[in-house]
Amino acid sequence: MLNKMRGVTLIELVIVVAIVALLATIAIPSYRQFVLRSHRAEAKSALLNLAAAQEKFYLQNNTYSDALAAAPPDGLGLLATTEGGYYTIAIDDADAETFTATATAAAGQADDTDCATFTIDQAGVRTATSDSCW
Numbered sequence: 001m002l003n004k005m006r007g008v009t010l011i012e013l014v015i016v017v018a019i020v021a022l023l024a025t026i027a028i029p030s031y032r033q034f035v036l037r038s039h040r041a042e043a044k045s046a047l048l049n050l051a052a053a054q055e056k057f058y059l060q061n062n063t064y065s066d067a068l069a070a071a072p073p074d075g076l077g078l079l080a081t082t083e084g085g086y087y088t089i090a091i092d093d094a095d096a097e098t099f100t101a102t103a104t105a106a107a108g109q110a111d112d113t114d115c116a117t118f119t120i121d122q123a124g125v126r127t128a129t130s131d132s133c134w
Contacts, residue, residue: 036112040133042082043103046089047120050078050101054094054122064122066094081106087118098122 050068053076057065060073067075068091081088086109092100103118110116115133120126126134 032111036109039084039086039109040112040115040118042084043087043105043115043118044134046078046082046087047101047103047118047126050076050089050091051120051122051124053078054099054101063096064094064099066091066099092119 054064057063057072057076065075068078068089069075069080071077078089080090082103085107086105087103088106090102090104092102094100098121100119100121105112105116114130116129118126118128118133128134
C-alpha cells in the first residue's frame with residue numbers, strides 16, 4: 001500500500017496568500033471610497049434639518065438665527081456636529097433676510113477631499129466642493 005500525502009504545500013499556500021493580497025489591494029480602497037460617499041448623506045441631512053429649523057425660527061421671530069446650539073426661543077437647538085461626528089455644522093452668516101450654513105468634513109471624513117464642504121442658504125441653494133456632491 002502506498003501512503004498518499006495529504007495537506008497543503010508551501011507553494012499552494014504562497015499562491016493563495018498572493019491572490020488574497022491582490023484582492024485586498026483592489027477592494028480596500030474601493031470600500032473606503034464607498035464609505036466616504038455614504039457619510040456625505042449625514043452632511044446633507046444635517047443641513048436640510050438646519051434649513052427647516054431656520055424657516056421655523058423665521059416664522060416665529062421674523063429673522064434668521066445665528067445661534068445654532070442655543071435652545072429655542074434664543075436659537076435653533078441643534079448640534080454643532082452631525083450624528084456620526086463626520087461633519088461640523090456652522091451658521092456662517094445670518095440676519096433678518098438671509099442665512100448661510102456650512103457642513104465641513106471632520107475626523108476621518110476629512111479624507112474626502114472631493115466633497116469636504118457643503119453649504120445651503122435661505123433660498124435652498126445648495127453648493128459643495130464639487131458639483132457632484134449634492
